[in-house]
Amino acid sequence: MAAYSMLRARMLTSVISRDSTPHREADQTLKAHQMKQAIGMFVAAALALGAVPALAADDAFLAGAKAYATADKSDARPSEASDYAYCAGYWDAWSTSISSGKLPAERLQPLPVALKPPSTELASMAMILMLEETPEIDQKIELAKAEALILIDASLAGRVEAAQDLFHSLGICQISEDE
Numbered sequence: 544m545a546a547y548s549m550l551r552a553r554m555l556t557s558v559i560s561r562d563s564t565p566h567r568e569a570d571q572t573l574k575a576h577q578m579k580q581a582i583g584m585f586v587a588a589a590l591a592l593g594a595v596p597a598l599a600a601d602d603a604f605l606a607g608a609k610a611y612a613t614a615d616k617s618d619a620r621p622s623e624a625s626d627y628a629y630c631a632g633y634w635d636a637w638s639t640s641i642s643s644g645k646l647p648a649e650r651l652q653p654l655p656v657a658l659k660p661p662s663t664e665l666a667s668m669a670m671i672l673m674l675e676e677t678p679e680i681d682q683k684i685e686l687a688k689a690e691a692l693i694l695i696d697a698s699l700a701g702r703v704e705a706a707q708d709l710f711h712s713l714g715i716c717q718i719s720e721d722e
Contacts, residue, residue: 603701603702666717695709
């Protein structure tokens with residue numbers, strides 16, 4: 544009898560509060576559906592944001608390839624020891640970034656052959672061979688290498704201006720055929 548009274552009291556409370564079991568189940572189903580939608584939108588946004596750096600890096604590397612082509616066609620070339628040290632640092636940073644895997648193969652595909660191995664190692668070695676080994680030259684090479692590594696990281700993060708600066712410098716740092 545006590546069980547019957549408790550059941551009846553629960554039913555009355557349910558009717559009075561207009562929160563009957565079918566309504567509660569419908570509310571729970573609606574809330575679960577809304578939660579799934581919210582999670583789906585969150586996951587989609589997270590995936591889209593994860594794709595942004597890759598797309599931005601593609602844009603940066605394409606812009607960089609254009610800057611390289613422009614600089615390579617120009618008459619500007621290294622002419623002094625400090626220029627060669629600067630170029631040696633840039634080519635060494637670029638070559639090392641490729642060989643270490645820091646620069647993924649898909650980033651290299653749109654680039655000219657001169658910016659891919661083995662051309663990169665040859666350019667780096669050629670610049671170094673043009674220099675006399677002195678502490679001052681070594682310091683200039685290391686400073687240029689550090690600068691280039693910063694630009695490489697920024698390019699990989701999708702910064703177009705950094706990629707243009709990096710590739711423009713590599714384009715100017717090509718040794719002409721008569722050297």
